[in-house]
Amino acid sequence: MILRPTRMQGSAALIIAIGLLSPLAARGDHLSQPVARARFDEAFTVGEVLPKWSRNVLISWRSRTESADNSHNIRVHDRSGKVVGRYRLWFPGASYVKIWDAASDGKDGVVVVGIALDGSGQLVGYLAIISLSVNSARIIATSPFEGQNVVYGADGSIWILGFETSDSQRKITTSTPHALLHHLTSSGQLISKHLPWPEVGCGFHPLVGEAAMMTAIGDGVGIYMPACRSWFELTSSGDLANRLPVQLPNSYNSKNATFWNVFVTKDRRVFAYVNHPGHVASNGTAVANGVFSLRKDTGLWDPIDDRAALTAGEINWLAGTDENRLVCAVGANELIWVDTLP
Numbered sequence: 001m002i003l004r005p006t007r008m009q010g011s012a013a014l015i016i017a018i019g020l021l022s023p024l025a026a027r028g029d030h031l032s033q034p035v036a037r038a039r040f041d042e043a044f045t046v047g048e049v050l051p052k053w054s055r056n057v058l059i060s061w062r063s064r065t066e067s068a069d070n071s072h073n074i075r076v077h078d079r080s081g082k083v084v085g086r087y088r089l090w091f092p093g094a095s096y097v098k099i100w101d102a103a104s105d106g107k108d109g110v111v112v113v114g115i116a117l118d119g120s121g122q123l124v125g126y127l128a129i130i131s132l133s134v135n136s137a138r139i140i141a142t143s144p145f146e147g148q149n150v151v152y153g154a155d156g157s158i159w160i161l162g163f164e165t166s167d168s169q170r171k172i173t174t175s176t177p178h179a180l181l182h183h184l185t186s187s188g189q190l191i192s193k194h195l196p197w198p199e200v201g202c203g204f205h206p207l208v209g210e211a212a213m214m215t216a217i218g219d220g221v222g223i224y225m226p227a228c229r230s231w232f233e234l235t236s237s238g239d240l241a242n243r244l245p246v247q248l249p250n251s252y253n254s255k256n257a258t259f260w261n262v263f264v265t266k267d268r269r270v271f272a273y274v275n276h277p278g279h280v281a282s283n284g285t286a287v288a289n290g291v292f293s294l295r296k297d298t299g300l301w302d303p304i305d306d307r308a309a310l311t312a313g314e315i316n317w318l319a320g321t322d323e324n325r326l327v328c329a330v331g332a333n334e335l336i337w338v339d340t341l342p
Helices: 307-312
Strands: 003-006 014-017 036-039 052-054 057-061 064-066 074-077 083-087 096-104 109-117 123-131 136-141 145-152 158-164 178-184 190-197 213-217 220-225 230-234 240-245 258-264 270-275 290-295 300-303 315-322 325-330 334-338
Touching (some): 057 096, 074 096, 074 109, 109 145, 109 158, 145 178, 145 213, 190 230, 213 258, 220 270, 270 300, 290 315, 307 334
Parallel strands (some): 096 145
Antiparallel strands (some): 003 014, 036 334, 052 057, 064 096, 074 083, 096 109, 109 123, 145 158, 178 190, 270 290, 290 300
């Protein structure tokens, strides 16, 4: 069983076990039968986070590595399931290293964000830019900023979504005003900062509670913040192009629903996997777990009919997008590629 960590302020990762039901017949788009599938024996490991399809490869990683563990904590797999790169991310003198997110540059590079407990007992936020071909990494300390999500932009630059803490207890809500989004060069030099808090709003803080999600979209990035109930689109220069209020259908109890992943296709359609624990709405009717699409004209997350794709088995989660196709996890260790059809 693969586990998905939800990141919380100053706490260890809260591990949520996957519970699955396929969607009921749904309105809107539907999924095709699988057009490709592959088995990934080393990507779906007990205790690790959900692997992510990123620029033609699947990245898998261990969320926490202790000093006594000398094994690789990052693996890269090609579309046939073969492991084509391994790396052990570690810092001398650290007690443990946590990886929150990782992304591929489509070549031999991987970028990682997380935190590490150093030898003095301090938690330090970091950015790691890894070259698999030469088995080396450039490590950049980012504290007091701590990245939670990371993606490569279309131009090879790096986008990091995160927060700052300003005291020893690492409380986000008592930190000083700060930008949630950092834009960096491919070598890690800061270009600009965006989405200033508290101006962005969203209650106490947009990254308190349920984790936010970020994905590349066109030349910029798209961000879903559940605390804001909003979808953000930013240009390559970081300008806010769109902030769309979004909601689930009325039959869903949004307080119980959890968004696991959000991805965008090449033609800029937005998809997410939504888990609804208990699978029952507040009015007692059954609701569906599964893949949803965002209707930008209404701001409604629309459930997708996945029955044709079920020939490969239940869809466990959305692993990413590949051009205009969705990459979905099925069974114990497989991915399938499907088209979305009207």
